[in-house]
Amino acid sequence: MKDIRINKQRLWDTLMEMGEIGGTEKGGSCRLALTDLDKQGRDLFVRWCEEAGCTITVDKMGNIFARRAGEDNSLPPVVMGSHLDTQPTGGKFDGVYGVLAGLEVIRTLNDNDIKTRAPVEASVWTNEEGSRFPPAMVSSGVFAGEFDLEYGLSRADLDGKTMGEELKRIGYAGDADVGGRSFKAFFEAHIEQGPILEDEDKKIGVVTDAQGQRWYELTLTGQESHAGPTPMPIRRDALVGAARIIDMVNRIGMDNQPNACATVGLLQVFPNSRNVIPGEVFFTVDIRHPNDKILEQMDQALREGAERIAEDARLEMEFKQIWHSPPVPFNKDCVDSVRRATEELGFSHRDMVSGAGHDACYISRVAPTSMIFVPCEDGISHNEAERADPDDLAAGCDVLFRAVVQHAND
Numbered sequence: 001m002k003d004i005r006i007n008k009q010r011l012w013d014t015l016m017e018m019g020e021i022g023g024t025e026k027g028g029s030c031r032l033a034l035t036d037l038d039k040q041g042r043d044l045f046v047r048w049c050e051e052a053g054c055t056i057t058v059d060k061m062g063n064i065f066a067r068r069a070g071e072d073n074s075l076p077p078v079v080m081g082s083h084l085d086t087q088p089t090g091g092k093f094d095g096v097y098g099v100l101a102g103l104e105v106i107r108t109l110n111d112n113d114i115k116t117r118a119p120v121e122a123s124v125w126t127n128e129e130g131s132r133f134p135p136a137m138v139s140s141g142v143f144a145g146e147f148d149l150e151y152g153l154s155r156a157d158l159d160g161k162t163m164g165e166e167l168k169r170i171g172y173a174g175d176a177d178v179g180g181r182s183f184k185a186f187f188e189a190h191i192e193q194g195p196i197l198e199d200e201d202k203k204i205g206v207v208t209d210a211q212g213q214r215w216y217e218l219t220l221t222g223q224e225s226h227a228g229p230t231p232m233p234i235r236r237d238a239l240v241g242a243a244r245i246i247d248m249v250n251r252i253g254m255d256n257q258p259n260a261c262a263t264v265g266l267l268q269v270f271p272n273s274r275n276v277i278p279g280e281v282f283f284t285v286d287i288r289h290p291n292d293k294i295l296e297q298m299d300q301a302l303r304e305g306a307e308r309i310a311e312d313a314r315l316e317m318e319f320k321q322i323w324h325s326p327p328v329p330f331n332k333d334c335v336d337s338v339r340r341a342t343e344e345l346g347f348s349h350r351d352m353v354s355g356a357g358h359d360a361c362y363i364s365r366v367a368p369t370s371m372i373f374v375p376c377e378d379g380i381s382h383n384e385a386e387r388a389d390p391d392d393l394a395a396g397c398d399v400l401f402r403a404v405v406q407h408a409n410d
């Protein structure tokens, strides 16, 4: 294909403009799923796509598809996309890059008056982060048939608000069915969210797989009592039990290096008063590994260890696994077209496994799918300091452009 390149400045400007919606003091973005700020970001994306001549479809989980017609619109589309929702202290690139790189591909096709054989779509997947409404990737999960629609719409935040209610409130409760339609291929461009590409000075990550993950919720119940007169030996302190389990979670991660990850990210103490012995603690556990067998062993170690610690500390424990997303091998054809496009463009690259989960993980169950990674500064993400270099972002988008056009014209 003649050496067409995307418009680097225009891509950067759209990322900066979108990043201002929910922009934070430290230069990040906070647009939790289905908040008014998420709505503002969605509205801006829809406006840009309509200005680029796309037709918009929204499904019952609020997933957005901006379609650019091809010569033969009876063919399944080649779809690009990611998510616009962020972590509470998120950055300007996680998810957003994959959505706006899709828009930039469509704008570049328009600039060069290219008509692809199959239609091309840029997509936004609702609530990828799972931060406000666990679990993560729930809407691509419904699309891929992992969850049913009722489960998806009933996901609730800590205030009990459901996704169904919030989709209606912000005007993104679409009427299109979720899933049940095929994609010729799906590509998600994303920042690596880790240090490998930057450390090895590589421009592109050719993502072959994504690691598996399991999410849990634990509630430990002891005895609330006075921090003064209650003798230490008879206390049933829920926070002491939680602290021991948290330390064990970290050890399970360290004992399964390389590759294992184990994190406690959310903890709530009740009644959370400085002179009351905590009677109840709620916390989450997130464990990950590229190999499902090892992930299973980590799961076993977590269950047995938590049981033992709760018993020793004379605490009741409610232990729930709320999500399991097994490791994902991406589609070989798609991976090869990403690698070929990268080589044609002369970008340095390396194959890699994604440490993070992505909508592509579920979409790969229903369509040939793969991902394109670009470096991010110091590998930092899920942090307001998240940064990526405009040249790297443009390079990833050039690779996306070529891979998408190749599959749309196959």
Ligand code: HGY
Pocket: 128, 129, 130, 136, 137, 355, 356, 357, 358
């Ligand atoms: O947790 C993840 O891997 C993703 O960012 N939701």
Ligand code: MN
Pocket: 083, 094, 095, 128, 190, 358
């Ligand atoms: Mn993401």
Ligand code: MN
Pocket: 094, 129, 356, 382
């Ligand atoms: Mn993320």
Ligand code: MN
Pocket: 128, 356, 357, 358, 359
């Ligand atoms: Mn993700």
